[in-house]
Amino acid sequence: MRSIQTFQVFPYIPEPLAFLETLSRNLWWSWNQNAIELFRRVNPPLWEASGRNPIVFATLIPQERLEELAVDDSYLAHLDQVRRRFENRVLNQTDGESPWDEGELVAYFSMEFGIHETLPLFAGGLGILAGDHLKAASGMKIPLVGVGLLYREGYFRQFLDNDGWQQEEYPETDLFHLPLTKEKDSQGDDMVIRLTAAGQDIRALVWKVQVGRIPLILLDTNLHDNPPEIRDITARLYSGEQPIRLAQEVLLGIGGMRALEALGIQPTVCHLNEGHCSFVGIERLRQIMARYSIDLETAREVVPRTTVFTTHTPVAAGHDEFPPAMVKPYFEPFTSAFGMTIDQMVALGQPDGAMPESPFSMFILGLRTAQYINGVSELHGQVARHMWSHVWPTRSDDETPITHVTNGVHIPTVLAPEIKLLYERHLGPQWNMGSTIPDNARRIDDIFDEELWQAHEMSRSRLIRMVREMMHRQYGRRNAPVNIMKAVDSVLDQDTLTIAFARRFATYKRAHLLFKDPERLEAIVNSKDRPVQFIFAGKAHPKDNEGKGIIRSLVDFGRRTNLRHRFLFLEDYDMHIARYLVQGADVWLNTPRRPMEACGTSGMKAALNGVLNVSTMDGWWCEAYSPKLGWRIGNGEEYQDHNFQDSVESQALYNIIENEVAPLYYDRPSGGMPTAWLKMMKASMKMAMAGFCSLRMMSEYEERFYLPASHRFGELVADTGAEAKKLGEQHHRYVEKWGQIRLSAPIASARGPFRVNQSFDVTTVVQTGELRPEELNVELYYGKIKHVDRIDDPHIKMMHVRESRSDGAYLYGCTLPCSDSGRYGFTVRVTPNADAWIRYRPELLTWA
Numbered sequence: 001m002r003s004i005q006t007f008q009v010f011p012y013i014p015e016p017l018a019f020l021e022t023l024s025r026n027l028w029w030s031w032n033q034n035a036i037e038l039f040r041r042v043n044p045p046l047w048e049a050s051g052r053n054p055i056v057f058a059t060l061i062p063q064e065r066l067e068e069l070a071v072d073d074s075y076l077a078h079l080d081q082v083r084r085r086f087e088n089r090v091l092n093q094t095d096g097e098s099p100w101d102e103g104e105l106v107a108y109f110s111m112e113f114g115i116h117e118t119l120p121l122f123a124g125g126l127g128i129l130a131g132d133h134l135k136a137a138s139g140m141k142i143p144l145v146g147v148g149l150l151y152r153e154g155y156f157r158q159f160l161d162n163d164g165w166q167q168e169e170y171p172e173t174d175l176f177h178l179p180l181t182k183e184k185d186s187q188g189d190d191m192v193i194r195l196t197a198a199g200q201d202i203r204a205l206v207w208k209v210q211v212g213r214i215p216l217i218l219l220d221t222n223l224h225d226n227p228p229e230i231r232d233i234t235a236r237l238y239s240g241e242q243p244i245r246l247a248q249e250v251l252l253g254i255g256g257m258r259a260l261e262a263l264g265i266q267p268t269v270c271h272l273n274e275g276h277c278s279f280v281g282i283e284r285l286r287q288i289m290a291r292y293s294i295d296l297e298t299a300r301e302v303v304p305r306t307t308v309f310t311t312h313t314p315v316a317a318g319h320d321e322f323p324p325a326m327v328k329p330y331f332e333p334f335t336s337a338f339g340m341t342i343d344q345m346v347a348l349g350q351p352d353g354a355m356p357e358s359p360f361s362m363f364i365l366g367l368r369t370a371q372y373i374n375g376v377s378e379l380h381g382q383v384a385r386h387m388w389s390h391v392w393p394t395r396s397d398d399e400t401p402i403t404h405v406t407n408g409v410h411i412p413t414v415l416a417p418e419i420k421l422l423y424e425r426h427l428g429p430q431w432n433m434g435s436t437i438p439d440n441a442r443r444i445d446d447i448f449d450e451e452l453w454q455a456h457e458m459s460r461s462r463l464i465r466m467v468r469e470m471m472h473r474q475y476g477r478r479n480a481p482v483n484i485m486k487a488v489d490s491v492l493d494q495d496t497l498t499i500a501f502a503r504r505f506a507t508y509k510r511a512h513l514l515f516k517d518p519e520r521l522e523a524i525v526n527s528k529d530r531p532v533q534f535i536f537a538g539k540a541h542p543k544d545n546e547g548k549g550i551i552r553s554l555v556d557f558g559r560r561t562n563l564r565h566r567f568l569f570l571e572d573y574d575m576h577i578a579r580y581l582v583q584g585a586d587v588w589l590n591t592p593r594r595p596m597e598a599c600g601t602s603g604m605k606a607a608l609n610g611v612l613n614v615s616t617m618d619g620w621w622c623e624a625y626s627p628k629l630g631w632r633i634g635n636g637e638e639y640q641d642h643n644f645q646d647s648v649e650s651q652a653l654y655n656i657i658e659n660e661v662a663p664l665y666y667d668r669p670s671g672g673m674p675t676a677w678l679k680m681m682k683a684s685m686k687m688a689m690a691g692f693c694s695l696r697m698m699s700e701y702e703e704r705f706y707l708p709a710s711h712r713f714g715e716l717v718a719d720t721g722a723e724a725k726k727l728g729e730q731h732h733r734y735v736e737k738w739g740q741i742r743l744s745a746p747i748a749s750a751r752g753p754f755r756v757n758q759s760f761d762v763t764t765v766v767q768t769g770e771l772r773p774e775e776l777n778v779e780l781y782y783g784k785i786k787h788v789d790r791i792d793d794p795h796i797k798m799m800h801v802r803e804s805r806s807d808g809a810y811l812y813g814c815t816l817p818c819s820d821s822g823r824y825g826f827t828v829r830v831t832p833n834a835d836a837w838i839r840y841r842p843e844l845l846t847w848a
């Protein structure tokens with residue numbers, strides 16, 4: 001049977017229902033409740049059986065049912081409503097004014113995209129965030145295109161064996177039942193892009209999936225022309241093997257830019273979601289050089305000023321590094337166009353002054369090719385500045401040019417249908433515009449307690465139903481005895497305080513914290529007056545035996561006969577399970593070891609649904625926490641002794657559940673409703689709506705990075721890069737002449753002590769060499785001294801030329817105001833009077 005020919009039969013869709021086909025081919029449906037209902041109502045059990053995949057669903061519906069719907073007035077009216085909204089939100093090109101000019105475009109690169117569970121291109125939070133980024137861009141009509149990889153086997157599916165040990169499965173994704181289309185070249189053939197490494201061709205197909213208004217371009221090396229090892233590049237997400245991992249990153253960065261070029265797309269801004277995508281900068285340099293006929297030095301003034309780089313990893317070891325020998329074959333084809341040696345190219349990913357054999361860092365390459373760099377929460381911004389301060393050795397940590405944009409979540413994707421109805425009624429049709437409409441958060445107070453509690457109880461019932469079904473399946477697969485199977489059908493209790501813990505089982509997330517004192521935990525679960533039930537879910541990395549061990553001990557604990565009903569582990573955590581959990585639990589538990597959780601987003605999803613957070617002070621929770629809307633475990637201390645920390649924090653956790661959470665939950669003064677709890681639910685929903693929605697996040701990226709960078713792109717490349725050339729010359733001049741600068745220790749006009757509101761004069765003598773005073777900033781740098789020779793929280797004041805001396809040096813001066821009492825220190829320094837990219841070059845800074 002070696003010559004099987006394949007063909008596909010799709011159902012015949014009657015003309016009045018033709019829009020269903022359009023809708024099923026744009027993932028926009030997946031976050032629009034009305035659109036989901038349009039599919040679901042056709043046949044709810046089949047909808048679930050299809051895995052909520054409209055294309056599979058269509059093949060399951062009997063033809064008669066379609067004929068029936070084609071003449072069903074109520075169905076056709078529903079369809080028309082969805083169609084009009086789709087036309088307005090997705091197809092409509094011309095409405096309102098836009099800050100974006102014709103031709104401007106952001107290309108957003110990411111290794112993972114989590115848009116819907118049917119498209120398994122993600123492992124966890126990073127991917128979901130990328131998916132939300134596209135959805136938010138669609139909602140805000142930002143010109144953006146996503147670029148990623150199409151994995152044939154995605155990330156693994158998890159199941160547990162009889163001992164509770166995690167097993168992994170890699171089912172192949174059925175591409176024919178996904179809303180994917182192959183891009184075509186000018187001849188009408190499948191578009192294929194090429195890279196070369198060590199004389200070997202790597203070819204990749206270019207696919208597209210439409211996410212509302214936003215196209216997501218996906219590369220796929222599973223082509224007949226490729227040898228097996230090349231075909232496997234896009235087999236799985238996060239393959240453990242370094243050479244494959246590197247090949248994936250090369251394909252994403254260099255291949256991704258080539259695909260855009262082949263599609264005739266020239267991004268004015270590139271956004272790198274994590275260091276995996278840093279190779280974008282290399283190919284972008286080549287394209288810009290070729291398109292504008294400019295040299296490398298000039299192109300290197302354009303790329304960083306128009307690149308955004310978001311980092312998500314608060315530990316140095318979490319960043320990708322590769323041996324230079326592994327990277328070289330991919331760089332070789334660029335050396336002649338760049339006029340660089342292979343070692344010079346590799347040095348782009350090595351620290352300044354590193355040995356040629358030191359590892360090639362994707363993060364350092366990112367830093368060298370991006371001006372706009374950010375962490376993903378306020379705390380993570382701080383951690384990243386500290387972690388990378390060695391790249392700017394002469395600046396203080398505070399001045400490391402890394403800022404933060406706190407993540408947000410896409411509200412329509414995560415909100416329970418019942419809460420959506422409440423929002424529709426009390427907030428109005430614009431509720432899904434989240435924080436961009438300030439009234440949205442305020443109006444949450446208008447929701448009646450009864451309504452909110454009822455909506456929440458419905459979400460909780462749905463969760464419990466789903467858990468029972470899943471447990472039934474889990475135990476059925478393990479051939480459990482009949483009595484156990486029966487028992488499984490009645491796990492969990494509708495009126496019991498429900499705590500969910502669902503996340504990757506990485507060590508730093510500390511699922512084990514809850515098990516420090518099993519007897520105490522058991523007493524909490526089985527409390528007579530105030531029982532508590534726990535639901536766990538999450539995958540451990542296939543190579544993480546410690547994480548798998550934690551899952552097993554958790555399953556073991558739940559097997560104690562008196563806990564069976566109230567302590568459960570759900571297999572195969574994904575977006576589908578996550579939705580039920582963040583909507584239906586009462587409490588969302590999070591116990592990361594500070595500061596390892598860069599941001600965390602599942603707690604935001606919970607908060608939006610009125611689920612209260614109990615969390616250590618890490619990531620986003622440092623910005624969101626207030627005693628009015630949740631609980632914190634500890635006060636954000638950082639410990640040297642992790643064992644000790646775990647003991648202290650697990651005790652704190654037990655105390656919070658026992659003494660605060662459970663009593664409040666079970667306090668039912670009026671008509672069975674927990675009034676005080678409901679007040680916290682609303683406070684929590686308001687906080688998440690105002691501060692942690694993806695539109696707030698997207699507005700920040702747009703205003704602070706995308707728009708300035710994109711406009712700058714136009715200016716820099718105009719007149720065959722005239723302005724970029726000028727900047728290149730300026731940059732070169734600074735680097736060449738900087739060594740000539742000398743400045744003397746500052747002199748104060750008086751020695752003090754001073755009183756508040758007094759001031760004194762500071763002067764310094766600067767030899768500027770061939771650089772002119774107007775090319776330099778001479779800065780007075782002062783602030784309170786806490787340690788012997790460190791100025792904390794520094795202030796900077798410009799000094800001005802007071803005198804040009806006969807020896808060619810300049811006397812600079814300014815006054816230093818004493819505005820607060822305390823012990824102060826001051827010094828002076830010189831930086832370039834240039835734009836941020838030049839000003840922050842590590843070598844262009846001289847202290848007295």
Ligand SMILES: *Cc1c(COP(=O)(O)O)cnc(C)c1O
Nearest residue numbers: 124125503574575578600601602
């Ligand atoms: C939101 C989400 C995450 C990320 O949550 P964290 O708080 O970062 O753990 C991971 N997986 C799924 C399926 C999600 O929906």
